[in-house]
Amino acid sequence: MSHTNLEPTKDTKSESDRDARILRQGRKLFIREFEKQLKQLNSLLDTIQSAPAADELNQFYRIIHTLKGSSPIFGYVRIGKLAEDLVRIWEWTQSLDSKIDEILVPISPVEESTARSVQILREMNMEYDIGLTEIQMDEQQDPGGGSMLGSLKSRLLLVDDDGVLRSYLTRRLQLDDCVVDEAADVESATKLLRQHTYDLVILDLMMHPQSGYELFEFLKEDPTLKWLPLIVLSGRNDLNDKVRCFHLGADDYVTKPFQYEELAARIYGLLKRTKNFEQLAFRDPLTGVFNRRYFDLQIGMELQRIERYPAPISLVFIDIDFFKKINDTYGHHVGDIVLQGLAHLLQTNLRSTDLLARFGGEEFVIALPNTAMEQAVTTVQEILNKVRANPVAQYEGRTFSITFSGGVAEWQQGMTVAEWVSKADEAMYQAKQQGRNRIMGAVQEENAAHSNKAATAQLVQKKNLLIVDDDPILRAILTSHLEHLAITITHAADGEKALDLLLSKKFDACILDGMMPKLDGFSLLEQMKKDSRLSKGDMKVLMLSGKKKEDDVVKGLHMGADDYMTKPFSLVELEARVKKLMNLE
Structure with missing residues (x-):
């Protein structure tokens, strides 16, 4: 055959x-x-x-x-x-x-x-x-061409209305192993900035219909983007333009026409400095994973994304079992090696989208986007099995094996970051109480109600605030600033969604933006006056508007608003007015 x-x-x-x-x-x-x-x-x-x-x-x-x-x-x-x-x-x-x-x-x-x-x-x-x-x-032997920029593996946003130049720069940067997203105008750029995380923005100054200066304002107002490195491209070698751009936050200014090699070198230098700064500011020097400062910043951004695109997200709190005994018996230098070994094992068994940070001492925290609690428990259990099977560290010929206890909590609507971390921490404590070396899921809210009547009673007593604004960043800022109050905050991205919420739930107060798509704040107030089902009753309305005309203020108050503030406004003053309207003094 x-x-x-x-x-x-x-x-x-x-x-x-x-x-x-x-x-x-x-x-x-x-x-x-x-x-x-x-x-x-x-x-x-x-x-x-x-x-x-x-x-x-x-x-x-x-x-x-x-x-x-x-x-x-x-x-x-x-x-x-x-x-x-x-x-x-x-x-x-x-x-x-x-x-x-x-x-x-x-x-x-x-x-x-x-x-x-x-x-x-x-x-x-x-x-x-x-x-x-x-x-x-x-x-060349190296497929990356030995490019210094290619060694950084960065994601860039290129904003330019010149399609030819944009296409050329995109392809050149891709040859240098950069991931490049393109935008032909400011509106497209803002959408991409809300959807993705970038290492650097390259921005053409003179565009139509909006100039690059409009994007400066967007970046400046968003606390999660204000430190994003920015290189300006401009066909004008004008001193006033340069000075204005640097005052607004640009990191570099390149005049057209330019040689690509020069632009690539400037991008590399800026990214390298930024990454070095990140290493110092956001990395734990011992383990190399992110520190708590970075976790606090990034987790807020993750929750903003969920606000726009609802999806499950779970948090894991990990604590090494009997870590003090390792330090006391073998010394802190061995304890440090054990921490490094566990951090490395965690990092290599997580997805690139997961967020791992050292929370302090022998504690680590992991955020798992697009992951429900059951799936998160399974993931961490698999990692624990690997930790049990092999030593995590070796020192002077001796190997060191450990176990850890973990608690998992899934984020729920209205939950603050502090409450979320606390639930994961409580679940981890339960794992310790039940013998360590295990993973426990947090008790869901509905199951916990009967076991914690005092907490439930307190939750029922909370007053309800509705924030109606089409700007997701402003909604996030308002929520962050007001969530420490004894209130439950609900969001609506436009007037139509607010209508649905007002029909199904009672609110004590509403922060209402005047200018929105679909149904603006003034029209919503008008409908509330006409429709008995929407009667605002005891609900207080604080009107927000970018218009400072006296006629608009009078119009808003005449239509039923209880207070009126124009943008930009002081967050301290806004909090004081909300507390007064909701009788939280």
Whole structure:
């Protein structure tokens, strides 16, 4: 019986290697020739603009026609597409009679064709730059091309309304192993900034319809984004612009035109300094994982995301069993090695989206996004099994094995970060009480009610506040500032959602934004006056508005608002007014 060998033979492999080598050589020769052709095309276009003649037109057409056919053969599909666009633009020249070109050429569409060609040749020049870079990187042993920027593996946001430049910079930065998201305007950029976490923003200053200065304001007002590194690109070498940008928080200012290598070096330097600062400010120096300061900052951002895109998230509180005994018996240096070993094991068994931080001493905390409590318990139990199976540290030939106790709590609507951490900590304490070396899930709120009547009674007595505003950042700031009060806070992103909530639940007070999509605050007040089901009764309304006109203030108060504040406002003053309206003094 014969057997078919599915593995590639040595001859087949050598043929494949030879073909790849020939293609690489062909690409190199193509790019070298493409450089000459680009110079010719630019020179011919200048001549055609000033004194069009059949010879130059035919020569220009021959070159672009050649590029149209040859580029895709070597894998340069984009160059072929641009050449095809040029061929289409200049196709009319092929119907000219060379004997009467002096008569026909001046009345032909030369001006329109040359104007359209300038932009396409600009794109071709960028394609040449990218092609040359790819070849240079391919010739090096390191697939990353030895790029210093590539070593940082960063995620960048590029904001520029020039589609050609944006596409070019994106592809060059991707060659340097950066993940790049693009935005053509400020509105798109703000959406991306709310959805993703970036290491740096590259921002064009002069854009339409909104200038780059608008994004400065957005970044400045968001406490989670105000420290994000920012490089400004501008076509104006204007001192006032530079000074204004630096005052607003820009970290660097690059004037167009610029060399990519210079921009890449500036990005690298800024990211390197930022990462060094992060290492000092947000990393635990012993274990290398995040510290409590960073955890407090990041967990707030995670909850803001859940506010926009509801999903489960669980928190794990871990404490090493009998850690004091290790320190007392073997010394603190051994205890430090054990902490490093456990931190490493935790880090390598968690997802990149999970947040691990050292909370203090022998305690660690883990946030698991998109994870319900049952799933989180299973995940941490698997890690505990690995800790049991193998030593986490070794010192002077001696190995050290440990166990840990863990508590898991799933975040619930209305829960503060402090309450959330406390529930996970309580579950961990229960694990300790039941013999250590185990993972316990926190008792859910409905099950805990009958076992903690005092806490339930206190919860019932809390007054209800409804915050109605289409700005998620402002809602988060207001919640953060008011959540220490004895109140339960509910959110609505627009007037229509607020209507539904008002029909289904009683509120003691409402912070209402005047200007919102779908149904603004004034219209909502109007409906509350007309519809008996929505009668605000004892509910107090604090109106917020970006308009400072006296007519708007009078209008809001006339329609039933109990108080009125204009943006921007003092959070201290707002808290005082809320406490007064809700009788919390």
